[in-house]
Amino acid sequence: xxxxxxxxxxxxxxxxxxxxxxxxxxxxxxxxxxxxxxxLYSGQEAVAAGVMATLRPDDLxxxxxxxxxxxxxxxxxxxxxxxxILGRATGYCKGKGGSMHIAAIELGIxxxxxxxxxxxxxxxxxxxxCQYKDGDRVSVTFFGDGASNRGTFHEALNxxxxxxxxxxxxxENNLYGVGFCQRDHMRPCDVxxxxxxxxxxxxxxxxxxxxxxxxxxxTAVARARAGGGPTMVECKTWRHHGHxxxxxxxxxDPAEHxxxxxxxxxxxxxxxxxxxxxxDEGALLAxxxxxRAEIEEAVAFALASPQPALSDLxxxxxxx
Amino acid sequence: xxVRNFGQAIADGLILExxxxxxxxxxxxxxxxxxxxxxxxxxxxxxxxxxxxxxxxSETAIMxxxxxxxxxxxxxxxxxxxxxxxxxxxxxxxxxAAKMHYMFGGTMKVPLVVxxxxxxxxxxxxxxxxxxxxxxxxxxxxxMIAPSTPADAKGLIAAAVRDDNPVVFMxxxxxxxxxxxxxxxxxxxxIGKADIKRAGSDVTIVSWSSMVQKSLAAADxxxxxxxxxxxxxxxxxxxxxxxxxxxxxxxTHRLVIVHEAVKTSGFGAEVAAIVADxxxxxxxxxxxxxxxxxxxxxxxxxxxxAFVPDAAKIRAAVLSLG
Numbered sequence: 120x121x122x123x124x125x126x127x128x129x130x131x132x133x134x135x136x137x138x139x140x141x142x143x144x145x146x147x148x149x150x151x152x153x154x155x156x157x158x159l160y161s162g163q164e165a166v167a168a169g170v171m172a173t174l175r176p177d178d179l180x181x182x183x184x185x186x187x188x189x190x191x192x193x194x195x196x197x198x199x200x201x202x203x204i205l206g207r208a209t210g211y212c213k214g215k216g217g218s219m220h221i222a223a224i225e226l227g228i229x230x231x232x233x234x235x236x237x238x239x240x241x242x243x244x245x246x247x248x249c250q251y252k253d254g255d256r257v258s259v260t261f262f263g264d265g266a267s268n269r270g271t272f273h274e275a276l277n278x279x280x281x282x283x284x285x286x287x288x289x290x291e292n293n294l295y296g297v298g299f300c301q302r303d304h305m306r307p308c309d310v311x312x313x314x315x316x317x318x319x320x321x322x323x324x325x326x327x328x329x330x331x332x333x334x335x336x337x338t339a340v341a342r343a344r345a346g347g348g349p350t351m352v353e354c355k356t357w358r359h360h361g362h363x364x365x366x367x368x369x370x371x372d373p374a375e376h377x378x379x380x381x382x383x384x385x386x387x388x389x390x391x392x393x394x395x396x397x398x399d400e401g402a403l404l405a406x407x408x409x410x411r412a413e414i415e416e417a418v419a420f421a422l423a424s425p426q427p428a429l430s431d432l433x434x435x436x437x438x439x
Numbered sequence: 440x441x442v443r444n445f446g447q448a449i450a451d452g453l454i455l456e457x458x459x460x461x462x463x464x465x466x467x468x469x470x471x472x473x474x475x476x477x478x479x480x481x482x483x484x485x486x487x488x489x490x491x492x493x494x495x496x497s498e499t500a501i502m503x504x505x506x507x508x509x510x511x512x513x514x515x516x517x518x519x520x521x522x523x524x525x526x527x528x529x530x531x532x533x534x535x536a537a538k539m540h541y542m543f544g545g546t547m548k549v550p551l552v553v554x555x556x557x558x559x560x561x562x563x564x565x566x567x568x569x570x571x572x573x574x575x576x577x578x579x580x581x582x583m584i585a586p587s588t589p590a591d592a593k594g595l596i597a598a599a600v601r602d603d604n605p606v607v608f609m610x611x612x613x614x615x616x617x618x619x620x621x622x623x624x625x626x627x628x629x630i631g632k633a634d635i636k637r638a639g640s641d642v643t644i645v646s647w648s649s650m651v652q653k654s655l656a657a658a659d660x661x662x663x664x665x666x667x668x669x670x671x672x673x674x675x676x677x678x679x680x681x682x683x684x685x686x687x688x689x690x691t692h693r694l695v696i697v698h699e700a701v702k703t704s705g706f707g708a709e710v711a712a713i714v715a716d717x718x719x720x721x722x723x724x725x726x727x728x729x730x731x732x733x734x735x736x737x738x739x740x741x742x743x744x745a746f747v748p749d750a751a752k753i754r755a756a757v758l759s760l761g
Contacts, residue, residue, distance in 0.1 A: 233534075239503070240503020240531065277495060435540055
């Protein structure tokens with residue numbers, strides 16, 4: 120499943136969009152205009168871009184607290200996302216969810232999740248819905264290395280396996296569960312090895328290489344669509360920021376941080392595009408300018424959007 | 440009308456809903472091959488293993504996958520074998536299912552039912568006997584149903600399945616063998632409507648689940664004492680039929696609340712607080728609660744019998760009002 124020029128350019132564009140979105144969200148947070156917690160996706164863009172490039176619009180995803188990248192890559196509208204994380208009435212969830220709770224069921228996004236590991240059984244349930252409805256849709260569940268120590272992970276993987284569900288598990292292993300280094304918080308150090316414990320394949324890829332993520336995920340998705348059951352793809356990656364904005368990540372080795380920054384997924388992808396003659400520097404800069412303009416327009420939309428009405432406090436508790 | 444027991448009535452209701460809507464499925468530990476209280480065996484025989492799905496001993500996955508399946512368009516009826524195991528599924532129930540409609544701005548529906556078995560009385564001891572409805576009622580976004588008769592169970596399980604919200608459906612284990620007249624065919628009761636199980640003019644006994652039966656027994660005893668007790672079966676705790684409670688008090692002016700759950704922070708406290716707030720002028724006497732004591736459920740049959748409220752205790756509470 121080799122990647123073609125237009126596909127890789129689309130992935131690059133997606134990664135730039137995520138990065139620019141996160142940069143602006145970061146700025147807004149530091150300027151004091153953004154309430155709550157903010158878990159930036161910067162550094163992990165190749166995972167969202169590579170995975171989502173394998174999916175159809177009607178496929179489902181279950182996301183995490185670090186979910187902005189997933190939503191953008193699945194087709195989320197950055198205006199509605201920014202409005203949501205600013206708590207405005209025009210946001211995806213009318214300002215009631217915030218950064219950790221963006222959902223867009225019409226795009227197949229079952230929601231970001233504030234509880235680490237909680238998305239995993241939800242993604243498995245969505246996979247059951249895909250199988251039950253007799254189509255060939257798949258459900259993709261994102262989680263991190265930290266979540267792989269939750270009971271939800273183990274129970275959900277087993278259920279997906281015994282029911283042969285069309286589930287793809289994407290572990291974004293950024294090597295730290297908040298401040299706890301993965302080599303200290305779990306054994307073995309490849310989360311993908313745990314898939315074997317539940318009787319299905321697990322594969323490790325360079326999570327900063329969008330092409331590698333795409334290829335591994337495409338195989339997993341094809342297997343799931345054909346009724347072959349679940350697969351785990353572990354993407355080794357690195358977050359550029361701390362666990363949340365405000366966390367200086369002093370628990371990480373500065374040398375290791377520098378090594379990973381040198382392997383920035385956007386830089387790696389740009390190099391591949393250039394080396395194959397698929398896009399020159401000017402074309403890549405044009406993409407960046409175009410995306411920046413789109414994000415600025417989204418910021419303006421969000422900042423101009425109204426706050427929720429106080430009466431909204433009491434609505435949407437129950438579905439009528 | 441036919442005479443059915445409580446468990447059969449639930450199965451009847453489930454089968455009708457599964458015939459009506461192919462997206463309804465049953466899931467849980469041993470629901471197909473060896474149901475703990477037998478309820479879903481008839482469903483399995485009728486619909487097979489795709490729609491009545493046995494799971495491993497994985498309550499977290501039962502509840503968590505149900506949330507995802509419901510969000511993605513199915514209507515799971517998940518069985519949690521004992522209500523005590525709510526502790527295992529609390530994140531999936533209270534932080535996920537209950538909150539998704541609100542925190543996603545009303546864009547997502549989570550239509551699922553959690554059927555679960557409550558109550559003491561069979562020597563099942565501290566971890567298989569609790570009545571934990573107040574854990575549920577304290578979480579906005581969940582509905583809480585606790586029927587006391589076969590007919591109500593049939594009508595309310597159908598309503599629960601059709602509801603677009605997460606609903607906890609509490610089945611007291613001692614009710615399964617109780618029998619009653621049940622309407623034939625499709626029968627759906629509204630969620631949030633209490634029912635006067637016995638009319639009376641001297642005192643209102645508010646109750647739900649198996650304690651309704653104990654309250655009716657107490658009302659018989661009280662009749663011999665010359666006291667006409669009204670027994671109001673709440674049937675659903677969330678949403679609560681507040682009007683029915685206040686209307687009954689408007690006739691009787693005395694209130695005794697009976698529940699099997701432990702006393703402190705039990706749902707009876709909520710009922711008492713609402714009446715103190717909105718029906719104070721209706722009261723001619725203090726509000727009394729008849730509940731279990733604030734202890735775990737004991738194993739010893741002697742102690743267990745002392746733990747569960749009975750007709751004599753309810754009678755005594757009513758007579759104490761003077």
